Amino acid sequence: MKEYDIVVIGGGPAGLASALAAKENGIKDILILERDRELGGILNQCIHNGFGLHTFKEELTGPEYAARYIERVVDMKISYKLHTMVLDIRPDKVITAMNKEEGLFEIRTKAIILAMGCRERARGALNIPGYRPAGIFSAGTAQWLVNKEGYLPGREVVILGSGDIGLIMARRMTLEGAKVKVVAELMPYSGGLKRNIVQCLDDYGIPLKLAHTIIDIKGKKRLEGVTLAQVDENGKPVLGTEEEYSCDTLLLSVGLIPENELSGGMGVAMNPVTSGPFVNESLETNREGVFACGNVLHVHDLVDFVSEEAAVAGKNAAKYVKNQSENRVSAANSEEIVQDTKVCLKPVNGVRYTVPSTINPSRMEENQIVRFRVGAVYKNKTIGVYFDGEEVLKRKRMVMAPGEMEEVKLSKTMFLSHPNVQSITIQVEDV
Amino acid sequence: MYDVIIIGAGVSGAAAARELSRYRLKVCVLEKEEDVCCGTSKANSALVHSGYDAAHGSLMAKLNVAGSAMMEELSLELDFPYKRIGSLMVCTSNEDLPQLQTLYSRGIQNGVKGLSVITGKEEIREIEPNLADDVVAVLHAASAGIVCPFGLNIAMAENAAANGVEFFFDTKVERIFSNKKEQSGFQVKTSKGIFETRCIVNAAGVYADVFHNMVSNRKIHITARAGEYCLLDKSAGEHVNHTVFALPTKLGKGVLVSPTIHGNLLVGPTAVNIEDKEDTATTREGLTELIEKAGMSVRKLPIRQVITSFTGLRAHEDNHDFLIGELPDVPGFVDCAGIESPGLTASPAIGLMVADIIREKLQPEVNPDFNGRRTGILNPNTLSKEERAALIAAKPAYGNVICRCETVTEGEIIDAIRRPLGAKSLDGVKRRVRAGMGRCQAGFCSPRVMEILSRELGMDMKKVTKNGAGSELLLGTNKDRL
The missing domain is CATH 3.50.50.60 (FAD/NAD(P)-binding domain)
Incomplete structure (x- = not known):
């Protein structure tokens, strides 16, 4: 071997x-x-x-x-x-x-x-009802077909989900001659980067409908259209808000x-x-x-x-x-030492997770970057970092959104001044 | 002039075709879709029922038990995936125990072997740990199993073709005329021209009433009864070890939860009568109902692991029994209608019964060249490491993984395309080798499978379809209209 x-x-x-x-x-x-x-x-x-x-x-x-x-x-x-x-x-x-x-x-x-x-997350995982015709692609599959092979999957396009690949493909399909009619996003905020909303949708006049989803897919052989509806705060379609879009292609950029x-x-x-x-x-x-x-x-x-x-x-x-x-x-047996000195990171109050999830101070570099995402859109908030409840870091943020990864930097000195720290809490808080 | 024309290449038509190929008969199958297994046969619970459900004395009960008994041997002869895992009918209330007992008794009457009622939580939990907490008894049917519905249908059709049955796809039957002059035989007008035949087998699924009513004055009515299903990722495939049914109660019929032969978990079906015989759309109500009901017999169901959902149409005849037989008022026209659940299970027996009717009528000689064995598409996952290495050395395409989720190689896809009645579309490939049936639902592999189809069949990429004409996947090339 x-x-x-x-x-x-x-x-x-x-x-x-x-x-x-x-x-x-x-x-x-x-x-x-x-x-x-x-x-x-x-x-x-x-x-x-x-x-x-x-x-x-x-x-x-x-x-x-x-x-x-x-x-x-x-x-x-x-x-x-x-x-x-x-x-x-x-x-x-x-x-x-x-x-x-x-x-x-x-x-x-x-x-x-x-x-x-x-x-990419596929249609099946979303439980979108309707038929299963040709013409439904994940945004990445469409990107492969267009960018690598030169084929246009369709001419009249609706995009579900505002992930970055979906936004990028809205622009690409437009440039290649397709008509992108709308981008619908289930959440009340976009899943992609702000710069992509501006450069891929706004610049081409493609509407972004937040808090909308697809509730029906029509067409038995090839896609013929979709029904869009607004959703309430629980993500459930609101009766009476249905809109029909005729289209031959549905791109999914849903995670x-x-x-x-x-x-x-x-x-x-x-x-x-x-x-x-x-x-x-x-x-x-x-x-x-x-x-x-x-x-x-x-x-x-x-x-x-x-x-x-x-x-x-x-x-x-x-x-x-x-x-x-x-x-x-x-x-x-260095492993035992590692286990003994493992400090856990606890994401709370708006912070969904952290990478890494534990830190061994004796092994860390001078600075440790901790990356995370927040669970909702926050404006004018701070990120607070606490070592066993004691504040060690505060960072102001104008806007935080689930679509944009956040980070904080923990320094070795923070750990030196808290030699017995057990856990580190990271949270979103008011200014 | 054909001896027999079979309308429909679903599981009943394919079973009849294979059984008829044992005789010296000129037989063809007319199918409106581009492939076999495109209607009811492709979207169902994929179960081999033991046979206690159907009413005693019904044709359904008889053929269910007979088909179930034939399945294992047939799976070996025709090389398709089948596994006897047993089923459990779950009863969650003492009040409903008599119903469970009724099913048991009916099963015994129907001739089902291996039935037992198990009470006692401990014992039940031992054989199926994830049943709902309030389970009080189960009806265990040891003979029940799971099967690959595509595998069964395709295997029977391929074997029929290998034994001389002709298949015409994209051939929709439009009219049927009885030959009045000769007092026997039919002219069948199709989208691909006129066919003449002595006998017709009407295995047209949800359309069987249409063809029946074209020739007979004794009308029948078949309702398309939609059943929605959710398929869960393989990570959920071992959540239950048996097919778990919920005992119908005053609150309605439950849904079943079952492992599939390929290791996924299947949840379904709903039951809604619909007007449109092509309406295989899923609905929000249906999917919501499934998710709610599945939890009634099985606990901690990981419903977030759904990778796809689909709707199948059952061909429900008003009297809820199989209608198999020559029409008294139309000699030579043999119905194979109302084939809803347990039609998949019964299919081998249905094929036999239809063939017997034709044999009696036409008195054909036995086909001495009939070979009932068929070798399926080689699945390298079933080989030892050494065998697999040797296979790749001999045929490098078996070392090239195309579908990552299901680990399907180029070699298997080529085999699926080149064999008799081979795949011509993405769905055709999917049904034969599972490329695109995994958790990413063809996101990665569809362009690659399209390339292989285009290369193998010598067709332009823009002509490659999902499931036949009208379902082309690519509509143009970049900037072609700018």
């Missing part, structure tokens, strides 16, 4: 950045396993610009952003396999994978970085779900809020030596933050591998 120091599952932005960081931190035997035909993941179909403003201080398209990482992966001679599907990961870190050339094969590794990304089937199979504990693994400050899961980053950990808005987070996972995976080989003889 072939052995590696680190195997990265997924060659998208998270996988690439984590592999690079691991390599830069001295690990030689790294392998990236990618199921698609090329590295770069979903970026390859994101031909619009807006990527890299944080990382490179310039505006790149998705493929350009990916290319910067792919070139470095090639330059640094990190090995990768394409068209390779991972079928199973055993708790003892034996990976079963498959491709055309090598068939079914197993590899063993010291550390694993989970970077499988996410998938992304981390693809954690492999993680679950190897016993990685999952956070039901994010559908991603629980991780500590090193982005390590409850399974020692198994790290997670990018959209498989929690769904991000910006790839720049995926790259940043993935680099942390890669660096810590490298550290883990090096520690392991150093400690092999002495077998210092």
Whole structure:
């Protein structure tokens, strides 16, 4: 069986950045396993610009952003396999994978970085009644067809959900000659970034109907139309608000779900809020030596933050591998120390989750970024951070929305001044 | 001139076709859709019922028990997925115990084997831990099972085709004329021309009354009775080990919760009579009803794990029994009508019965070349690691995963397309190998399956359909009208 120091599952932005960081931190035997035909993941179909403003201080398209990482992966001679599907990961870190050339094969590794990304929520999960004709696509599928293959899935389009991919596709379909009639969003706020609302809808005069959903789908063979209705505060359609839209295409942009089937199979504990693994400050899961980053950990808005987070996972995976080989003889049970000093992060009052969910102060960097999302739209509020009830940080926010990821930075000094801290609370509060 | 024309390539038509292919007969199947298994046969509970439900003495009861007894052997002969998991009829109130006893007695009368009433919470919980807390008794039917409805239908049709039955798809029967001159035989006018035949088997599902009434003066009436279902992710597939039925009570009929042969969990159906025989739309009311009712017999149902919902149409005949037989006033016209639940279970027996009627009438010779065995599409997941490695080495397409959720390879999809009566559309591929049937519901794999269909069938991508003409998936190319 072939052995590696680190195997990265997924060659998208998270996988690439984590592999690079691991390599830069001295690990030689790294392998990236990618199921698609090329590295770069979903970026390859994101031909619009807006990527890299944080990382490179310039505006790149998705493929350009990916290319910067792919070139470095090639330059640094990190090995990768394409068209390779991972079928199973055993708790003892034996990976079963498959491709055309090598068939079914197993590899063993010291550390694993989970970077499988996410998938789009499908119609079935929404219980939208009606027929099941051709012409209903997830926004990402339509994006693949248009951007990668040059096909127009339809000419008269309604979009349900205001996730970023849906907004981006509203503009794309318009530019390619389709008529996008409306974007309907169940929630009273948009699920996407403000800049995408402005640049993809407002600029093209596409109406966004908040607190609306589709209550019927018409057309037996190909989609012929949908019925839109306003919803009340419980998400239930309001009688008498129905509007008919004729259309041949319905795009769904109703949420992304981390693809954690492999993680679950190897016993990685999952956070039901994010559908991603629980991780500590090193982005390590409850399974020692198994790290997670990018959209498989929690769904991000910006790839720049995926790259940043993935680099942390890669660096810590490298550290883990090096520690392991150093400690092999002495077998210092560092794990027990870690357990003893685990500080739990508690998201409350408007904060839905945090990544990481625990911090070991002795292992943290000078600054620890904690990322989270809020559960509703908040205006003129503050984010408060409390160490065992004592306020250590307050950050004012003009606007916070579920569609935009938030972060706070915890410094080592905060922990030094609270040596016995048990739990950290993060919450939304009035100014 | 055909000896027999079968109208409809659903499970009844396919079963009849296969049984008739045992004889030297010129047989064809006329199907209005683009594939087999496109109507009632594709959207149902996918169960092999034990047979205590149907009234004693009814044809339904007789063929149910007979079909159930045939299913295991048939699944081996025709290589389709079937598993005997047993069913539980759940009774949650002592008041309703007599009804449970009635079903038990009826089952015994119908000749159902392996029936037992289990009382005692402990014992019940042991065999099915997730039943509702207020369960007081269950009727256990050991012979009940689950089957892949597509697999069964497709396997019988493929085998019929391999034994000489012709299939015409996209061929809608419009009129049927009795040959008055010769006093026997029929002219069948279809959307693809006129067919002549000595006999007709009317296996047209919800349309069986239309064809019956075209030729006979004794009218029948078939109501399309819609049943909505929810399918849950495989992560919920082991929530129950048996098919769990709710005992009908004063409050109405409950819904069933069952594992499917592929490891998902199925919840349904509702029952609503509808006018439109094509109305397979789901409704808000129906889906809400399912979610409410499912919790009555099974606790902690992870209903948030729904990956899709669908509506099937039962062909409900007014007298609620199967109508199988030659029409007294139209010799040569054999009805196979009113085939609603337990029609899937009964289908092997229905095929036999129809074939017997035709055999008596036409007295054909036995087909000496008949081969009842069929090899299904190879599912690499059933192979050992070594076998799988060898398969990929020989055929690399089996190493290329197309559908990620269900781990379906290019090799399987190619097989589904190239075999007799092969898939021609996305849904055709889905029914044969499950590509697109998983939790992402074809988000990732549909463009890739479309590419394979386009390549294998030599058709332009824009001609690839979801389920036949009119359901094209791509309407143009970028900027083609700018």
